[in-house]
Amino acid sequence: MVKICCIGAGYVGGPTMAVIALKCPKIEVVVVDIFEPRIIAWNSDQLPIYEPGLDDVVKQCRGKNLFFSKDVEKHVAEADIVFVSVNTPTKTQGLGAGKAADLTYWESAARMIADVSKSDKIVVEKSTVPVKTAEAIEKILTHNSKGINFQILSNPEFLAEGTAIQDLFNPDRVLIGGRETPEGQKAIQALKDVYAHWVPAERIICTNLWSAELSKLAANAFLAQRISSVNAMSALCEATGADVSEVSHAIGKDTRIGPKVLECKCGFWWIVFPEGYLELGLYLRVQWPQRGCKLLETGRAGE
Numbered sequence: 070m071v072k073i074c075c076i077g078a079g080y081v082g083g084p085t086m087a088v089i090a091l092k093c094p095k096i097e098v099v100v101v102d103i104f105e106p107r108i109i110a111w112n113s114d115q116l117p118i119y120e121p122g123l124d125d126v127v128k129q130c131r132g133k134n135l136f137f138s139k140d141v142e143k144h145v146a147e148a149d150i151v152f153v154s155v156n157t158p159t160k161t162q163g164l165g166a167g168k169a170a171d172l173t174y175w176e177s178a179a180r181m182i183a184d185v186s187k188s189d190k191i192v193v194e195k196s197t198v199p200v201k202t203a204e205a206i207e208k209i210l211t212h213n214s215k216g217i218n219f220q221i222l223s224n225p226e227f228l229a230e231g232t233a234i235q236d237l238f239n240p241d242r243v244l245i246g247g248r249e250t251p252e253g254q255k256a257i258q259a260l261k262d263v264y265a266h267w268v269p270a271e272r273i274i275c276t277n278l279w280s281a282e283l284s285k286l287a288a289n290a291f292l293a294q295r296i297s298s299v300n301a302m303s304a305l306c307e308a309t310g311a312d313v314s315e316v317s318h319a320i321g322k323d324t325r326i327g328p329k330v331l332e333c334k335c336g337f338w339w340i341v342f343p344e345g346y347l348e349l350g351l352y353l354r355v356q357w358p359q360r361g362c363k364l365l366e367t368g369r370a371g372e
Contacts, residue, residue, distance in 0.1 A: 070095060070096065070097050071095075071096045071097070071149050071150070071263075072096070072097045072099070072147055072148045072149050072150075073086070073089065073096055073097065073098045073099070073148060073149070073150045073151075073152065073263075074098075074099045074100075074101060074144045074145050074147070074148035074150070074151050074152070075098070075099070075100045075101065075151075075152040075153075075154055075195070076101055076102075076141065076145065076151065076152065076153050076154065076155060076178050077100075077101075077102060077152075077153065077154035077155045077156075077195075077196075078100045078101070078102035078104075078107050078108060078111055078117075078137060079102075079107075079118075079154060079155075079156070080118055080228075080233075081154045081195055081196075081226050081228065082100055082102075082152065082154035082195065083100060083111060083116075083117075083118055083123075084118065084120055084123055084126075084228070084233050084234060084237060085152075085154070085195070085226060085228075085237060086098045086100045086135065086152070087123065087126045087127050087130060087135060088126060088234065088237040088238065089263060090130040090133075090134050090135035091126050091129060091130050091135075092266045092267040093134075093263060093266045094133075094134055095134075096134060096263065097134050097136075098130075098134060098135050098136070099135075099136045099137075099138055099144040099148070100135075100136070100137050100138070101137075101138050101139065101140065101141040101144050101145070102137075102139060102141070103139060103141060104139075105139050108137050108138060108139045111127070111137035112131070112137050120230075120231070120233045120234050121231065121232075121234060121235075122234035122235070123233070123234055126234060141181070142181065142184075142185045145181065145182055145185050145186070146185040146186060146187055148190065149188075149190065149191065149259075150190070150191045150193060150259065150260065150263070151182055151190055151191070151192050151193065152193045152195045152224075153175060153178050153179075153182075153192065153193065153194060153195060153196060154195035154196055155174040155175055155178055155196055156174050156196070157170045157171065157172060157174065157175060157196045157197055157198055159171065170197070170198060170199050172198065172199075172202060172205070175196060175198065175202065175206065176205075176206075176209060179192070179206045179209040179210055180209055180213060182210065182219075183209065183210050183212075183213035183215075183217075183219075184213060186215075186217050186219075187217070188217065189217055189218040189219070189220075190217070190219055190220075191219075191220050191222060191256045191259060191260065192206070192210065192219055192220070192221050192222070193221075193222045193223075193224045193260065194206075194221065194222065194223045194224065194225070194282070195224060195225070195226060197225065197285055197286070197289075198282060199282070199286075200279055200282045200283045200286070201279065201282070202282060203221045203223060203278045203279075203282065204278075206221055207219070207221050218252070220247065220248065220252055220253055220255075220256035221247070221248070221278065222245055222246060222247045222256055222257065222260055222278075222281075223244075223245070223246035223247070223278050223281035223282045223285075224243070224244065224245050224246075224260060224281070225244055225281060225282070225284070225285035227240070227241065227242075227244075227285075227288065238267070240268060240272060241272070242272050242273070242274050243264045243268050243272060243273045243274065244274050244276065244281050244284055244285070245257050245260050245261060245264075245273065245274070245275050245276070245281065246275070246276045246277055246278045246279070246280055246281020246282065246284075247275075247277070247278060248277070248278060249277055257275050261273050261275065292330050295330045295331060296330060299313070299317055299331050299332065302316060302317075314332075317331040317332060
């Protein structure tokens with residue numbers, strides 16, 4: 070039996086692993102977290118997260134092939150595939166403070182994985198991380214590997230609050246990025262085989278590591294720009310007597326634009342928008358300062 074362990078029992082890790090367990094009954098899935106109250110909640114009738122449909126999914130699988138535990142090292146050591154879904158908050162000090170992602174938790178997880186592993190593993194980035202994070206994680210794992218082989222994959226999540234379970238049941242796409250080596254391609258195929266239990270092959274997109282990492286940030290930025298654009302349009306509507314909901318509806322009927330994420334909102338409501346959007350804006354400013362990148366300024370929706 071293939072064993073999957075997910076480090077991090079938060080909004081992404083918990084629901085994602087629950088759905089994998091439901092759709093892959095022959096795969097053992099364990100979600101681990103050092104925060105004991107969260108694990109206790111996942112094992113109770115009052116889950117720490119509310120999402121429509123999540124309670125039913127967990128109840129169907131928990132105790133069969135889905136488990137929640139605080140014994141992090143034991144289950145990481147036993148796993149074939151380790152998802153890492155830890156927090157990546159915005160840095161509060163040092164270079165990039167207020168903009169760049171703080172990877173402290175990710176780096177700690179990587180060191181722990183290297184320390185406890187006794188067999189080869191596939192390590193999957195599930196958190197929203199800056200481009201090239203996989204390279205830094207590879208260095209940590211390789212330095213502490215003790216001869217064990219690790220393959221890093223990027224498998225970013227595209228969940229929205231309120232529809233997370235449906236997003237997982239019927240995703241627009243599943244994105245898997247890995248190294249363009251025989252070992253990397255084998256790891257990609259292993260994770261692809263997991264999702265293939267319920268996701269059509271044409272929706273599983275396989276890329277190199279950096280494309281997968283950047284695609285997540287780019288998707289966040291594009292969606293945030295849509296919100297910013299329609300919010301800016303609302304001011305013009307007020308000045309001209311137009312109705313922003315009617316304008317949005319009319320614009321959304323254009324198949325090149327589409328109706329999604331064209332509602333006026335007070336800021337960004339996706340969980341990962343702030344970190345991912347700021348991270349991409351910081352990167353573009355560093356790379357092309359002469360072009361006057363205004364991503365951060367135009368992204369301040371609702372102000």
